[in-house]
Amino acid sequence: MFKEKTTEEIQAASRIAGTSKGAVYNNPRYRAWFYQLAMMLGLLYFFYSIISNTLGNMEALGAKTGFSFLSAAAGYDVLMSLISFDATDTYARIFVVGFLNTVLVSVIGIFFATVFGFIFGVAHFSHNWLIRKVAITYVEIFRNIPLLLQVFFWYFAVLSALPGTRESLSLGEAFFLNVRGFYFPRLIGEGGSWVVYASIFVAIFGVFFLKHWAKKNQEKTGEQFPVFYTSLGILFGLPLFFALVTGFPFTIEYPVLKGFNYTGGITVIPELMALSLALSVYTGAFIAEAVRAGIQAVPHGQTEAARSLGLKENRVMSLIIVPQAMRVIVPLLNSEYQSLVKNSTLAAAIGYPDLFNVFVGTALNQTGQAIETIFMTVVVYFILNMIISFLMNRFNSSVALVTR
Amino acid sequence: MKKISSLVVGGLALVALGAQAGTLEDVKKRGVLSCGVSTGLAGFSQKDEKGNWSGLDVDVCRGVAAAVLGDASKVQYKPLTAKERFEALRSGEIDVLSRNTTWTHTRDTSLGLNFAGTIYYDGAGFMVRKAIGVKSATELDNANACIQAGTSTELAIADYFRENNMSYKAVTFDTSDQTRIGFESGRCDFLVSDQSQLYALRIGLNNPDGAVVLPEVISKEPLGPVVRQGDDEWFNIVKWVVNASIEGEFQGVTSANVDKLKKDGNPAQLRFLGTEGKLGENLGLSADWAYQVIKQVGNYAESFERNVGQDSPLKISRGLNAQWNKGGILYSPAMR
Numbered sequence: 244m245f246k247e248k249t250t251e252e253i254q255a256a257s258r259i260a261g262t263s264k265g266a267v268y269n270n271p272r273y274r275a276w277f278y279q280l281a282m283m284l285g286l287l288y289f290f291y292s293i294i295s296n297t298l299g300n301m302e303a304l305g306a307k308t309g310f311s312f313l314s315a316a317a318g319y320d321v322l323m324s325l326i327s328f329d330a331t332d333t334y335a336r337i338f339v340v341g342f343l344n345t346v347l348v349s350v351i352g353i354f355f356a357t358v359f360g361f362i363f364g365v366a367h368f369s370h371n372w373l374i375r376k377v378a379i380t381y382v383e384i385f386r387n388i389p390l391l392l393q394v395f396f397w398y399f400a401v402l403s404a405l406p407g408t409r410e411s412l413s414l415g416e417a418f419f420l421n422v423r424g425f426y427f428p429r430l431i432g433e434g435g436s437w438v439v440y441a442s443i444f445v446a447i448f449g450v451f452f453l454k455h456w457a458k459k460n461q462e463k464t465g466e467q468f469p470v471f472y473t474s475l476g477i478l479f480g481l482p483l484f485f486a487l488v489t490g491f492p493f494t495i496e497y498p499v500l501k502g503f504n505y506t507g508g509i510t511v512i513p514e515l516m517a518l519s520l521a522l523s524v525y526t527g528a529f530i531a532e533a534v535r536a537g538i539q540a541v542p543h544g545q546t547e548a549a550r551s552l553g554l555k556e557n558r559v560m561s562l563i564i565v566p567q568a569m570r571v572i573v574p575l576l577n578s579e580y581q582s583l584v585k586n587s588t589l590a591a592a593i594g595y596p597d598l599f600n601v602f603v604g605t606a607l608n609q610t611g612q613a614i615e616t617i618f619m620t621v622v623v624y625f626i627l628n629m630i631i632s633f634l635m636n637r638f639n640s641s642v643a644l645v646t647r
Numbered sequence: 648m649k650k651i652s653s654l655v656v657g658g659l660a661l662v663a664l665g666a667q668a669g670t671l672e673d674v675k676k677r678g679v680l681s682c683g684v685s686t687g688l689a690g691f692s693q694k695d696e697k698g699n700w701s702g703l704d705v706d707v708c709r710g711v712a713a714a715v716l717g718d719a720s721k722v723q724y725k726p727l728t729a730k731e732r733f734e735a736l737r738s739g740e741i742d743v744l745s746r747n748t749t750w751t752h753t754r755d756t757s758l759g760l761n762f763a764g765t766i767y768y769d770g771a772g773f774m775v776r777k778a779i780g781v782k783s784a785t786e787l788d789n790a791n792a793c794i795q796a797g798t799s800t801e802l803a804i805a806d807y808f809r810e811n812n813m814s815y816k817a818v819t820f821d822t823s824d825q826t827r828i829g830f831e832s833g834r835c836d837f838l839v840s841d842q843s844q845l846y847a848l849r850i851g852l853n854n855p856d857g858a859v860v861l862p863e864v865i866s867k868e869p870l871g872p873v874v875r876q877g878d879d880e881w882f883n884i885v886k887w888v889v890n891a892s893i894e895g896e897f898q899g900v901t902s903a904n905v906d907k908l909k910k911d912g913n914p915a916q917l918r919f920l921g922t923e924g925k926l927g928e929n930l931g932l933s934a935d936w937a938y939q940v941i942k943q944v945g946n947y948a949e950s951f952e953r954n955v956g957q958d959s960p961l962k963i964s965r966g967l968n969a970q971w972n973k974g975g976i977l978y979s980p981a982m983r
Contacts, residue, residue: 304737304759305876319801320817330805403832422833423791503779503790503836504816513834514818594796594819594829605819608730608797611758 297614312610313338319605321596323512334606341598342623348518348597349584349627355523356583357576360530365560367535378531385528391589393525398517398593405513408504417497425511426498435492442485449481450474514595518587526583533575537568569642577635581628588624598623670742670874670881671715671931679721682708683741686726686822689847690955690963691747691767700724706950707745707766707872709943710888714936719943728821730797733758736873743885744873747841749799754873761882764889765871766947767955768967768976770864771803772842774849777859779836784863788813790836793826795819803866804839827851830858837861841868846961884930891937894919894979895946897970902945909938919982926982937982947977 267273301308313335320330325343328336366378385393403422406412411421419426432440457468486492498508541564549563590597591604598620607616674680684692684704692702700708700722709719725741736744737759748754749769750762775781784807794801796819808815818835820826827848830838838848845860852858872889874882895901898916900908909920918924920941921934930936944950955963969975 301759303877306737306759307757319805320815322817322819330802330809399828399832403828403834407833501789503787506789591821594821594825596819600796600819604730604821605797605801608733609753609802611733611754613734 301614307610307612308615310615312612312615315610317606317609319609321601322594323515323596334610337601337606338598338619341596341601344596344601345584345587345590345598345623346627348515348522348587348590348595351515351519352522352526352583352587353580355519356526356530356579359523359527360579361534363527363531364534364538365565367531368538382528382531385524386532388525390521390525390586391592394518394521394589394592397520398513402513402517408500411500411505419498419505422513423504423510424513425516426505426508427511428498429496429507429509430493431496433492433494435489438489439482439485439492442482446477446481449477453477512595514590514593517593518590518595518597521589522583522586526579526586529579529582530576533572533579534568536575537570537572538564540571541567566642570644573635573639573642577632577639580631580635584627584631585624670878671884674715674742678716679723680708680712680715680743681723681725681741682711683725683727683732683735683744683746684708685746686728686824688747688823688844689850690843690959690961691847692724692726692745694724694726701954703767703950703954704745704747704870704872706892706944706954707885707889708743710892710940711743711885713939713943714888714891714930714932715884717933717939719939728797729795730821733760733873736760736875739875742874742881747844747870748873749841749868750871751799759876760873761876763872763874763882763885765869766889766892767843767870769841769843769868769870771800771839771866771868772845772864773837773839773861774830774845774858775837775861777857781837781861784861784865785811785813787815787837789815791816791818791834793818793820793829793835793838795823795826795840796821798840799866799868800840803868807865823848824851841870843870843955843961843963846955846963850960880931884932887930888936888940890979890982891919891940892944892947892950893970893977894982895937895941896948896977897972897979900941900946901949902942905938905941909935915982924983 314333316331317334317337318330321328321340324340328340363378363381366374369375405422408421411419413419417428454470457470496507498505545563549559588599591600602616603620607613687693690702692704694700708722712722713719727735732744732746735741755762773784792815794817820829826838829835849855849858872885874885908916909922920938921927927934927936952958955961967975971978
């Protein structure tokens with residue numbers, strides 16, 4: 244009697260055939276391996292030929308290649324540097340200078356974009372007509388204007404209109420604002436200042452413990468502890484107390500007008516201000532939309548339930564709505580932060596010395612080594628965005644819905 | 648952005664095409680010369696309201712087009728920033744770079760490029776506002792400088808301040824127009840650039856009389872056209888077009904008398920203008936190549952006076968850029 248083979252039987256038969264006497268090229272597993280290998284080799288050859296062809300062409304032109312330029316003196320100055328730098332330092336150091344400046348503007352941008360985004364995103368649901376309209380207007384205006392135009396607006400229209408050095412706007416001879424930047428005093432620690440630094444550290448830890456304890460305490464006894472005000476007290480009171488006890492071991496360096504410029508203190512250059520403003524206001528508008536979307540994704544029943552428990556309006560928002568909305572907001576935040584880091588390359592338009600500007604701009608031009616400089620810069624932006632993605636994914640899993 | 652696209656194009660072209668020999672054939676086949684110029688610099692390369700380019704650098708482009716194609720107007724101008732210029736040339740996007748570019752050792756030897764001569768002997772200098780009362784660059788300690796990014800000036804000023812134990816803040820911008828805006832807004836105390844550019848930028852100020860150019864010249868900045876390395880035929884053509892313009896002035900050949908001299912000039916003029924000899928053939932050009940250059944563009948003196956000299960708003964005097972027998976250092980190798 245004829246019986247049809249089941250699929251399993253056919254597969255089993257072919258497996259046996261493959262391992263014993265059947266032709267190797269008929270074995271699906273070996274075939275799969277073969278195609279993968281061929282594909283891999285093809286890809287490798289593709290990249291190899293691109294690279295060797297490029298190097299060959301560069302050599303034919305007589306152009307210099309390789310990374311030896313990194314140890315040569317750069318010979319030009321940079322407007323702003325977080326580490327000491329002068330014209331005798333190397334291209335490698337300029338790379339670090341540019342990298343740090345990029346990180347700085349990105350961190351500032353991300354911080355303020357998040358603040359703006361959450362304020363205006365939540366304001367969208369305000370019962371106050373004016374606040375609601377302001378939030379909507381903000382989003383609609385800044386989301387719809389090209390970022391480069393906004394950078395130019397802040398730099399050439401707003402900050403360039405500030406008064407000159409000698410007519411600086413000042414606050415108590417300590418803070419100055421003029422067309423060349425914002426100047427403020429710097430604290431320089433002397434012996435014994437470590438006690439104060441340590442107390443700041445302790446205060447921060449103390450606040451964390453306080454929060455933890457307050458939560459436990461509330462779960463146990465139902466009593467609420469004024470965490471916010473106590474934290475403020477600890478954060479400012481503790482260092483201040485130790486500063487007084489140690490007799491204020493700091494000297495204050497005020498900015499003073501010397502010749503053409505203010506020297507001393509800390510200077511925030513207008514390029515940094517314009518770029519941070521543009522990036523945070525622009526990205527903030529997108530984050531505001533993400534926040535709005537997140538809040539709207541929480542069913543209205545949650546709000547009603549919270550109200551019927553007798554929670555005040557702001558507690559409804561902070562305890563019930565926002566924590567649930569975070570699940571929707573965080574993945575969106577991730578891509579907004581990544582965009583912000585990439586958009587920071589618009590620095591070149593106004594001369595803020597970020598990585599793209601000092602390295603792909605000036606260093607490339609002075610050395611002529613386009614491929615090397617662009618490669619190094621690409622890797623940095625790639626790694627920065629991978630780090631953001633990693634951190635945000637960690638954060639995301641902490642706010643994700645806990646399933647039991 | 649233009650810069651990025653030219654970098655990408657540059658990268659791709661490096662991969663795909665590599666060093667092109669035979670630029671001459673390419674240009675002849677295309678029927679138009681692709682010439683890299685500045686984004687706008689009075690006297691050197693600037694566009695008027697009708698879209699016509701003019702200037703000392705532009706005249707090099709026009710001269711090469713006249714010599715190679717017989718028509719000085721067959722030029723396609725590519726405005727480039729200082730940062731993108733070399734990549735544009737290396738990638739083959741342009742045939743000649745004529746963009747007030749300083750001939751330096753590093754650029755000549757490590758970029759895969761060749762400088763085809765000097766059309767303007769320049770030097771970096773300073774422009775300050777009259778109101779700050781500075782008479783010499785040595786009084787500029789702790790001042791802010793507006794500089795164009797990616798220029799040799801960026802290096803020259805770092806050297807100068809180091810040498811004089813002074814400090815400064817370098818505020819760098821992408822285009823020379825932006826350096827002017829920065830200077831006017833008070834972001835910097837002085838603007839540093841090649842002297843010729845300073846005069847050009849000064850007339851673009853809202854109040855040109857409010858600014859002065861300081862006497863110091865802090866560097867050597869010989870400006871000239873650049874071509875790709877490895878194409879000697881093309882290198883020779885550009886080099887000798889520059890020389891033809893200088894030689895034309897030396898021999899007294901102008902666009903006005905060139906037709907007459909082509910017929911009854913002295914032996915040197917007849918050889919120069921192609922009536923006798925084989926100068927054109929050796930370059931791979933027609934016999935009247937130099938005639939076309941002088942006829943359509945003019946000799947060096949005409950070009951200089953028209954663009955940056957007494958007939959222009961810049962009113963720069965010849966100075967170093969006069970013939971060697973008239974107190975300058977212009978000297979064309981022998982035209983024979």
